[in-house]
Amino acid sequence: MRDSARGLSFHVQEALDGLRQAVVMNLATLSTVAITLFILGSFLLFMRNMNENLKLLRSQLQLTVYLKKEITEPQKTELVSRLQGDPSIVNYRFVGRDAALKTVKEWMGWSDFEVRDNPLPDSFDVKLHEGVDFDAFVSRAKSWPGVDDLSVGEKEVGALIKLLDLARSVGLVLVLVLGTASLMIIANTIKLTVYARRTEISIMKLVGATNWFIRMPFLIEGFLQGLLGAAIALALLLTGYPVVVARLSGIAPFLRFVTDSADLFRLSWQLVLMGVLLGLLGSLISLRRIAV
Amino acid sequence: MIQMYNVNKVYPNGVKALNAIDIHIARGEFVFLVGPSGAGKTTLMRLIFRDELPSTGHVIVDGRNIERLNASKVPYLRRSIGVVFQDFRLLDNRTVFDNVAFALRVTNTPYDEIQDRTNSVIDLLGLGHKKQFTPLQLSGGEKQRVCIARAIVNNPAILLTDEPTGNLDPDMSVEIMDILAEINKRGTTLLVATHNTQIVNKMQRRVIGLVDGRVTSDKAKGVYNY
Structure with a gap:
């Protein structure tokens, strides 16, 4: 147990070294991930609110x-x-x-x-x-x-549904494009780290480290980038959202907003999950080449 | 311990590095590999720790046929082989202790064992007082000793050294060879690729001569002659 904890701390230490070695590159990656997840989060919140209001509208019809x-x-x-x-x-x-x-x-x-x-x-x-x-x-x-x-009022509801569908498609394309960009940027950053550590990697291979052992610090690095990116996006969303809601409620009091903490909690873990997936996937893309 | 049967190696660019090699090295042997640059010495060593695969023929290391070895088993083969390069390949941002311990850390060795084995190998190579130095603060001979320490810290059955005295002055070269002879005496099979005529002639061990990828001579208690 103690040894496996030490093993993990070795990987984490190596990952943190990797992050430290290329600060600017990692900051750029982090911002891209954060922006992508912020837009994804905003989009999810928008859709959630639109659905809520559509439901309200229908119930009043x-x-x-x-x-x-x-x-x-x-x-x-x-x-x-x-x-x-x-x-x-x-x-x-x-x-x-x-x-x-x-x-x-x-x-x-x-x-x-x-x-x-x-x-x-x-x-x-x-x-x-x-x-x-x-x-x-x-x-x-x-x-x-x-x-x-x-x-x-079927036509009105139908138009609204069409609008929602359009918003959903546009949002989806936006998130896909940004997600791919994030993925590529993470992969590129990790590739640079792999390059910077080529001597370490060659020694690791030489002394018989397994492929997964060699890959682990880079995976952790990607994981941390995703996690931190998600944390930044969430912090921005959760502080910005109540302000936007307050403003809009003033302008359009007939709108209903999602402020339920369970809803926001679900959004939080969705974003964290997305961030972590982006990070891990990005590292995996650049780690394919590390093989015995 | 190491058997090669009719081994040929042709690189993708068409260079024929090894040609019909048949070599048998017994457990515990001390073997010099001599020959001009480009003769195929390094390629032959790289086949042993499966950094390369033969184009044709078979390479058997400690009973394992390396070209049939599953990729997931390769790291375990390498744990039984120590490799020392002429260019040291040390991590300049880590201390001597960490460089040596690195070989154990990355193979999931228990913490206490890492401490014990690293300390004892560093002491064996006479670097006990320089454990906390980084490679940049060491002389060429000391760096080579750190390299050897890293290669033997997990008690490999085979030690491969590629030009271990290439960067060293004659006194330092003798010192390194004495250390290698001591390691061999403890039972490790030793393969030394070298250009150092004096040392080969002085040590009177088996000498395999390699020219243009072919074995041109193979003599017990041989001299530098190919």
Whole structure:
């Protein structure tokens, strides 16, 4: 136990020596990793918040279920019983076509305008429970008897979803590009360290050190670069995020923000994991050449 | 201990370094390898610690066929072979003690054993008072002794030395050869590649002559002649 601890401390010592030997190069690597992870973290937070607000928006949306003009009484009765029995529905309200016309007229300022043939159908205003599968409900309700169509602000929600998808794709490409850049920069830094220590490595091989023993300090070096990069990115995110939230809440009080510590904790370990993976992968790329 | 059967070595650039080599070296032997520069002495040594593989033929070291040796087993072969180079290959930023202990540290030797064995080898080579010096503070002969100490600290069965006196004055050369003879007396098989005529002639050991990659002479109690 004591010896394996000493063995590990040998590797860590060698790794720290490696970091010390090329300070500028390592600082450059560290900043790149930190920037990449900061952008990744910001992106994850943005997506998380967007999803949260989309959910909120959907939960606040009221659906209108339009009935067919030729709907029969038995169909109407069955529809009511379906509305009553559906677990997704909080409440519903019947809106007769005359009442609907009146609402439209008031809304448009046409109170005095005489409409001979009311084009509007009878309808139900329906409010759903928060978090229910919106799309599933819409497709279900469309198959109910006597239902002509649903107006759900579907288009608005759809546009928002498209926007989110676009943001997700752009973010993903950005993170991929930056991640690859970080990977290459880490690999390059480690390659320089390997070059700087070629005498040590040749002696290690000569006296019978195993490949993994030789690689270990460089892996630790990459690991530390990733870990430190993640720590810097996290520090920036966790101090910057509340400020941004406070600002935005002032400007747009209707927005909901993720401030749950469990959420932020999950983000933290995701970033740390990404950093460590980047670091280890970067070192592995440059260590392929170290072989017996 | 070391057997080579019809070994040929051609480097990728087409240079034929070894040509139909057949050599058998018994356990505990002291062998000089002589020949002009470029004769293939260094290549022959590099085959023994599997720094190179033969193009054709077989190299057997301590019962292990090196070209069939799994890559993961190579480090363990090397732990049974000490290698000393003319250019020392010491780490200038580490002390004499750390340079010697390095060979044990990187092979996961227990801490107490590292201390004991390093100290005793350094004492054996007469460097006890310079343990905390760095190589930059040592003379050529002292550096060569540190190099030998590092090569023998894990009690290898074979010690390969490539021009161990190449950078040293005659007195220092004699001193180094005496140390090597002492190590051989303790049972280590010793292979010394050298250009040093005087020493070869004086020591009266087996001498293998190598010219253009071929063995041209192989005599017990030989002289510098190829």
